[in-house]
Amino acid sequence: MNALTWIHIAGGVIALVAGAAAVSARKGGRLHASAGTWFAVSMLVLGATAAVLAQAQGDAGLGLGGLLTCYFVATSWVTARRRDGTTGKFEIAACALAFAAAAGIVWSGLAGESTTSSGAGPILALAAICVLAGLGDLKAIIARKLTPVQRLSRHLWRMCVAFFIATGSFFLGQQDVMPEGARGSPILFVLAFAPFAVMLFWLVRLRFAKAIARSKQSGLISIGRRAQTHV
Template sequence: MSIVMAIHIAAGLLALPSGTVAVGARKGGRLHARAGTVFFGSMVVLGVTAAMLEPFRDPPGSPIAGLFVLYFIATSWVAARRRDGTTGKFEIIACAAALGLAALIAWDAFTGTSDTPAGRGPLFAAAGLCLLAGLLDLNAILRRRLTPAQRIARHLWRMCFAFFIATGSFFLGQQDVLPAAVRGSPVLFVLAFAPFAVMAFWLVRLRFAKAIARLKLRVPVPEQA
C-alpha cells in the first residue's frame, strides 16, 4: 500500500493549489476551466486511493469515504460540462448512489460499525448530506432540464464541498505534518472551512444576480466633462 499512499499524497498536494486557482480565477475563463480539470482529476485519484487505503488503517476505516468524494466531484463535473442543463441516465445512477451511500452511512452509525473521534454525530451528518444530495438529484431528474442558474448552483455547491474534503483532511486531519508552531491554530480552521465561505458568496450572488444587475442599471453614470 506504500505506492498507493504516495499516489494519494501526491494527488492531495495537487488538489489544494488547483482547487484554489479554480476558485479564484474568473468563472468561465480558460484558467478556471484548466484548473478545474486538474482539480477534478486529482480528486478522483484521491477518492479512489482513499477507498483503497481506509480498510488498511489502524483501526480499519470504511471505503465509503472515498466513494463519498467520487460522488460529489463527479456530479459537480457533469453539471459543469452539460451546458444545456439536460439530465439523464448519469443523474439516475448518481441519485441511486447517493441514496445508497446515505443508507450505508446511517446503518454504520446506528449499528456502531463505524465511528469517529467526535462520536457518531459526523456520520449522521454525512448520511443526511448524502440524502439531501440524492433528493436534489431526483429533483434534477424530474425537471429533465435545469436552468442556467440551477445548473451553476448544482456545480458550485458540490465542487466546493469536494474542495472542503481536501482542505479539511489536510489542514485539520494532517496537522502532524505541519510545523509545530501552527498546529491547533485558528488559521488552520479558517483555511479548512474557506470553501464554505466561497460557496456561500457565490450562491448568494447567483441567487440575487438579476437584482444586482437591475441595481447597476439604476445607478447614474457621471457625465464626462
C-alpha cells in the same frame, strides 16, 4: 501500497493547489476551466486511492469517504460539461448511490461502527449531506433540464463539498505532520472550512445576479443623469 500512498498524497497536493486556483480565477475563463479540470482529475485519484487503501486497512469509513469524493466530483463535473442542462441515466445512478451511501452511514453511525472524537454527530451530518445530494439528483431527474442558475448552483456546491473534503483532510486531519506550534490553530480551521464560505458567496451571487445587475445599471444611470445636470 507504498506507491499507492504516494499517489494518494500527490493527488491531494494537486487538488489543493488546483482548487485554490479554480476558486481564485475568473469564472468561465480559461484558467478557471483548466484548473477545474486538474482539480477534478486529482480529486478522483484522491478518492479512488483512498477507497483502495481503506480496503487494505479494513477502514470502511475511509473507503466510503473516498467513494463520496468521487461521487461529488463526478456529478459536479458532468453538470458543468452539459451546458444545455439536460440530465439522464448518469443522474439516476448518482441518485441511487447518494441515498445508499446515506443509509449506510446512518446504519454505521447508529450501530457504533463509525465514530469520531466528537461522537456520532459528524457521521450523521455527512449522512444529511448525502441525503441533500440525493434529493438534488432526484430533482434534476424529474426536471430533465436545468436552468442556467440551477446548473451552475449544482456544479458549485458539489465541487465545493469535494474541495472541503480535501482541505478538511489536510488542514484538520494531518496536523500531526505540521509544526507543533501550528497544531490546533484557528487558522487551520479557517482554511479547512474556506470552501463553504466561497460556496455561500457564489450561491448568493447566482441567486441575486439579476437584482445585482439591475442595481448596477440603475447606479450608472443615476451617475449619468447627475453628470448631465452638472453640464
